[in-house]
Amino acid sequence: MNLKILLIGMPGCGKTSLGKRAAKSLDFSFVDLDEEIEKSQNKSINDIFTENGEEYFRRLETEKLKEFCSVPQNKDIIISTGGGVVKNNINIENAKFLGGYIIFIDRPLNFIMEDVDTSDRPLLKDGADKLISLYSERYELYRDAADYIITNNMSFAEVLKEIINHIKTLSDK
Ligand SMILES: Nc1ncnc2c1ncn2[C@@H]1O[C@H](COP(=O)(O)OP(=O)(O)OP(=O)(O)O)[C@@H](O)[C@H]1O
Numbered sequence: 369m370n371l372k373i374l375l376i377g378m379p380g381c382g383k384t385s386l387g388k389r390a391a392k393s394l395d396f397s398f399v400d401l402d403e404e405i406e407k408s409q410n411k412s413i414n415d416i417f418t419e420n421g422e423e424y425f426r427r428l429e430t431e432k433l434k435e436f437c438s439v440p441q442n443k444d445i446i447i448s449t450g451g452g453v454v455k456n457n458i459n460i461e462n463a464k465f466l467g468g469y470i471i472f473i474d475r476p477l478n479f480i481m482e483d484v485d486t487s488d489r490p491l492l493k494d495g496a497d498k499l500i501s502l503y504s505e506r507y508e509l510y511r512d513a514a515d516y517i518i519t520n521n522m523s524f525a526e527v528l529k530e531i532i533n534h535i536k537t538l539s540d541k
Pocket residue numbers: 377378379380381382383384385386402448449450451483484489520521522523524525527
């Protein structure tokens with residue numbers, strides 16, 4: 369069976385950038401759920417939140433995640449999720465039921481705050497305080513959902529290597 373690796377974690381923890389690079393190096397397919405939702409609606413996440421509301425966005429998120437976990441892939445795949453995917457437990461249940469393996473990228477908040485542009489993320493428009501409250505609300509959810517946790521407190525190259533090495537151990541099984 370093909371591997372379906374889901375990357376979860378806070379906005380700005382590195383899901384998209386690390387996922388893309390790891391997939392390239394492992395010769396896996398890669399998909400970013402936020403990007404897929406934007407393509408399917410032909411508008412930005414920001415505009416979806418403003419024009420249709422968060423609830424609408426969350427429904428799309430659940431549908432897309434299920435779609436990418438269900439469609440038989442001819443290749444192993446890494447799926448980068450949106451930061452709020454753990455808000456609805458059905459997402460984690462669906463992913464696990466459909467054979468997904470979940471990696472939590474745990475990046476300390478001070479690192480995230482150094483390079484995340486909060487202005488283009490709808491839930492972070494209110495700045496750093498919102499990020500801190502989201503982190504404390506979600507931390508346990510990320511941990512509980514995870515099959516494996518990677519602490520992203522090192523250089524990009526080092527954490528990338530750790531992700532790739534861990535995924536290789538799964539491929540060998
Ligand atoms: N260990 C690291 N060292 C240096 N930069 C890092 C590290 N991890 C992530 N970054 C950088 O943090 C920024 C945010 O990463 P990225 O956009 O991949 O996060 P994300 O989890 O996909 O966020 P979102 O949930 O908002 O989509 C990027 O510029 C990325 O290169």
